[in-house]
Amino acid sequence: MISINNLTFEIGARALYDDANWHIKPGDKVGLIGANGTGKSTLLKIIVGEYAPTSGTISMAKDIKIGYLNQDLLSYHSEKSILHVAMEAFARQNQLHTEIENLLKKLETDYSDDILNKLSDKQLEFEALDGYNIEFRAHEILAGLGFSEDEQQRPLATFSGGWRMRVMLARILLQTPDILLLDEPTNHLDLPSIKWLENYLQAFEGAIVIVSHDRYFLDRIINKTVESRKGKLTLYAGNYSYYLEEKSLREEIQGNQFKNQQAKIKQEEKLIERFRAKASKAKMVQSRIKALDRMERVDAIDDDNPEVNFSFKFSKPSGRHVVTMENISKAYPNLQILENTNGLIEKGDKIALIGANGKGKSTLLRIVADADKEFSGSSVKGHNVSQTFFAQHQLEALHLENSILQELVNFAPKHTETELRSILGCFLFTGDDAFKKIKVLSGGEKSRVALAKALTADANFLVLDEPTNHLDMASVNILIQALQQYEGTFIVVSHDRYFLDHVANKIWYIEDRKIKEYPGTYQEYEEWNSKRVVKPEEKVAKKPKEEPKPKQVAPSVDSQRLLQKKNKELSSLEQKISDQEGLVKRLEVDLAKEEIYSDAQKLQDCTRNYNSEKARYEQLQADWELLAEEIMELEAGQA
Structure with a gap:
């Protein structure tokens, strides 16, 4: 389907890819993984022709249809409804529809055979292309991605960036391409939409290449994993979990081979050194030196999974009750979010706040963090509670003229510079990166700096809104380790299910405008929730007549x-x-x-x-x- 042969791509003096190879076959569902900066998104741009390789070839069938989702699509602007924008996917059907309308108008005054024949041909082609169902298909996919019937009639320009990206995804899916190239498709989706997309992609008959840091999403879709690392593309014949097991096994084998080879090299070097001065052994020595030079060296194993080597420090623990909320109500024009609800966060709670977008997660989080005062009821912090709040708008609080390191030094003076350099390394700021000015950083880099600040605060209560955005898998693991050893209390909103399952001991969700609680992990909540969901056919079924309850008797x-x-x-x-x-x-x-x-x-x-x-x-x-x-x-x- 697509063949990448001996690909080299250079940025300045750096080779992002060096003689890399990869063959994408029909039906492949591939996760393209690797640390930030290893060229995953760049490779997708090379495949679609946006970038030209320095050397090597990308070959594919001439008539192949590629659907490509990338973050650049956020710049697309239109005053037309999102339904209309999504239906732009049907270019030929739309053209035929316009031509049929024009022919029908001509037919009002011209009954010639030529007009009738043209109309018949156009209608036959339109029907063959399933033109009469395209609007239904567009409605279906937009609904799956979280758009209500009313929202589908709103102009694209009235939606935020994340919702516009969903429309772009809908348009690409409606094109039914031969291969989908998806760059972080879950970034702007809530959990229900992610699950819908999973089901859609599982049934998709074409090939798929996904760049994503959501390992649960990858595990449910892909059947192959390709790792981008050190300029090469390495194939693993399974999903992400298989990749982790197989890579660990390969590295163990490689580590043993490296150890054995190094022992052999040292032994040979000792022999060479011992007999180098003896003329009678000169031929033997030269032969061994040449053999060493010709030896194909086994690389040492690089540690791609650094561990947290800093500790949280807060000066005083909180009391038992961290946040007490009573009779909370919150409404926006024409929308009631919370109504006369209560919530209690206790010391040691690790709460994941989950649910669909628009249900009030961020609103509730702001109420908890005292960032929203426009509500009725009371939200009270407990004894000795010291809080830090991480959200995307916290980027505005960064001091643009500071270096990254200076920003953390000023914010967290109790930590040593070594500890701060360590946490910056965990969030992808290594070496001289720590001395970059805040003002030259991208939005994603600023987000990582703000998250690093949140984790070094003198706080026994963390409020975290989508902390895994802009993090690769290694950095998500670092954050998981950090939160697992954090002795305080936190509440977090995230759509990364792997992250939630490894950090939360309670689940909060909003249902019927009330705060509901499940006392367990995210996976346990999912299992429980799947059993309590009423199927559509059960909702309309006639309620059976209740039988009288048997009297309770003592167990025998x-x-x-x-x-x-x-x-x-x-x-x-x-x-x-x-x-x-x-x-x-x-x-x-x-x-x-x-x-x-x-x-x-x-x-x-x-x-x-x-x-x-x-x-x-x-x-x-x-x-x-x-x-x-x-x-x-x-x-x-x-x-």
Whole structure:
């Protein structure tokens, strides 16, 4: 479909790609990943012809249709409705529609066969191109991306940048291209829209290349992963989770090869040094020197996953109640957001505030942060609460003439310069980057500086609005580590589900204009929420006549004994699972040992043993789930 051969692309003296190769095949669903600055977005621009390679070739079929979503589309301006803009995808159908309208007008005064034949031909082509359904398809996709019927009639120019990007995405999807190139497609989507897009792309029959830092999104769509690193493109035959496992295995093998080669090189160098001065050994020495020069060197492993090496410092802990909200109501013209609702944030809470755009997440966050005073009810901070608020508008508080490092030094004097340089490195400001002036930074770079400031504040309560925007996966991991070891309290809005699942211990969502709470992780909330959602057909079904509730009786002795027995079985099973998990992990380590993978028979035996024990481990887990369900049913019967 698309073939990239020996691609080199240079920016000044730097080679962003150096003799890179990649073949995109029909039906491939590929995640293009890599750290910021490794050229992912640039590669998409090279594929579509916006940039020309320094050398190498990009070859593809002449009639291939490419749909390309990138952040530059934000500059597109139109006073026409977003429905009209989305339907611009149907260029030929729109042209035919106009021609048919003109022919019908001519037919009012001209009944010639020529007009009738032209009209018939145009109508047949229009029907063949499914022209009568294009408006329905446009409505369907715009609705999936979060636009109501009324909003679809509003001019594009009246929407914010994020919503305009959704319209551009809708237009691209309606083109039904042979291949979709999507550069950070989830950046401006809320969680319901991300899930809708996931379902759409899973069913998409063409090829897809996605640049994204949302690993959950990638895992649900892609079947291949291509890593852009050090000027090369490396293919992994699986989704993002597979890539992480496979890369770890490859690096372990490479690390062992590097270690063995370095030992061999040192041994050879000792021999050369020992016999260099002896004339009788000169030929042997020269031969070994040449062999060393010809040796293809194995690279050492670079650590792409730095760990947090700074600590949060706040001078005093908060009281038990951090924020108490009572009878909160908030409305905008023609829109009630919150109505007579209550909320309590307690010390140690790690809250993820989730939901669709327009439901009031950002409004509630501003109320919590005391940034919005226009509401009824009360929101009160507790004893000793010190707060910092990170949001995109915090960029305006940066001092433009300061260097990045000076901005943090002034803001967080309790941290050493080494600690501040460390956190700046975590957020992609390495080396001399720390001395750049704030005024020369891009919007994304300023956002990262503001986030670094938030994490170094003397605050025991963090309010974070979309902190993962503009971060690559490595930086998101750094933020996760930082928040996991943070001993204070925080509430965060984000659409990155992997991030939320690893930092939150409570979920807040707004339903019926009330603050609702789920006491668990994001994944647990998703499982619970999927079971409580009423299907459309169930909503219209006739409500069955309620049967009289049976009288509650005390649980029998037999059922109590059975429950005790089942609980003992569950404990025993949990120990077996723990033991089996340890065995599987030991076998995984064995598979990476050189004496195993370098011997075909040993590798085959070890792999067979590993697969057998892993299958047993998975069966034990399945048995545990069945037993746990039985216990829950027994407990429910005794309630």
